[in-house]
Amino acid sequence: MQGWQDLQAEALRRIQSREWPPGGLIPNEAALAEEWGCARATVNRALQALAEDGWLERRRRAGTRVALSPQRRAQMAVPVLRQEVEALGLTYDHRLLNVSRKGQTLLLHCLHLADHRPYALEDREIDLARVPAAAQVDFATISANEWLVQNAPFDRGTMTYEADVAGAFEATYLRCPEGTPLMILTRRTFSEEGPITSVRMAYAPGHAVTMVI
Amino acid sequence: MQGWQDLQAEALRRIQSREWPPGGLIPNEAALAEEWGCARATVNRALQALAEDGWLERRRRAGTRVALSPQRRAQMAVPVLRQEVEALGLTYDHRLLNVSRKGQTLLLHCLHLADHRPYALEDREIDLARVPAAAQVDFATISANEWLVQNAPFDRGTMTYEADVAGAFEATYLRCPEGTPLMILTRRTFSEEGPITSVRMAYAPGHAVTMVI
DNA sequence: AATATGATTATGTATAGACATATTCAGAAC
DNA sequence: GTTCTGAATATGTCTATACATAATCATATT
Secondary structure, three states, rough: OOHHHHHHHHHHHHHHOOOOOOOOOOOOOOHHHHOOOOOHHHHHHHHHHHHOOOEEEEEEEEEEEEEOOOOEEEEOOOOOHHHHHHOOOEEEEEEEEEEEEOOOOOEEEEEEEOOOOOEEEEEEEEOOOOOOHHHHHHOOOHHHHHHHHHHHHEEEEEEEEEEEEEEEEHHHHHOOOOOOOEEEEEEEEEEEEEEEEEEEEOOOOOEEEEEEE | OOHOOOOOHHHHHHOOOOOOOOOEOOOOOOHHHHHHOOOOOHHHHHHHHHHHOOOEEEEEEEEEOOOOOOOOOEEEEOOOHHHHHHHHHOEEEEEEEEEEEOOOEEEEEEEEEEEEEEEEEEEEEEEEOOHHHHHHHOOOOOOOOHHHHHOOOOOOEEEEEEEEEOOOHHHHHOOOOOOOEEEEEEEHHHHHHHHEEEEEEEOOOOEEEEEEE
């Protein structure tokens, strides 16, 4: 037992082994500090980390208890297509299909390729009021996806995956029969001031979204 | 500027505003402590939190720099169907379709209902060597999904979503035409000793997976 | 009984000081 | 030039102490 990370591990062991049962109160920081032979601040650091991960619920004066439903969270990286493709050992490329402008909104369609085969079809809107620099960018050279991730830091957003079947447009560009099941990703990102961009991405048949728990 | 959380917010602001550009070195802890009029330990706590969230990369002696690609991670809760359904304001129910056993593996099919309408079709395998208690459970009463989340704490796992079309089996139970696009979730969970369970969940048409960034 | 008040308690956080550890850098030895 | 060695430095962490804050409990007041 050395650093707070070890204390965290030991506490997690007790939770997972049900030595500290779900919903139960655990000893207070002072008691654990004495048991583990360390300062209270060290125990505090360990328990705070566990609380942040959802294993513990802590309230002043009321003490610390094991979370009733240790809600585990799955995490996945926000997809940047180039990295996604290159991580598969394939060469990335993209083709800008068309760009248009409607008031303060920039609209564009883009096809992403992996080893020269269709990988995903992008349909994007960019709010030029929030990202004026986007008006000068040549999205045939750098993909909008990539440029925005690097140049438009955002605060929060939502991502939604759903299943749909390929229509005529998707079938043409993704080179698959109409009616093929596709994964559709819709993503909206916001800064403090308001919406930045929204994308609808139709992935080529067989695409899977994997995340780690 | 009071607690370490405020320092964290201020540092994040500087990162997002590119006052501290991607890849750049930021002032060291002692300097920031002086600038912010607090102790080094307080700065340390704030910067550690940002490093944990992927905004900063810290190395001893080399200092702290802004992450080149502030890899944002999307998070979602590991789905527990009852909670998922009840969060939508619907009543949850489930029907056990069949159970069988092949050696140390328990196999079962189950239909999950929301307001008495099909919500998801589950196809699960449980390794009885890891979770012997599962052999005694009546999964007609409590769903396997729910029982396992509560009784088989796991360390890690993978979740994969893909799109597929309904076959004869799914079409029958989910009450949709064959060929309807469906979201398919495959999840495998492991404890330290090995695999615990794997599930294939076919969601009813129209299901969307949403996550927050 | 209902309500207000104050004491108690567990966590939240800040501080100064100390030492540990990883890494870099400069200079010495070959 | 290359390799080794030790000094310098930024972060990592622990400690003891102190006070802040929120929630609870017991008591006193109405």
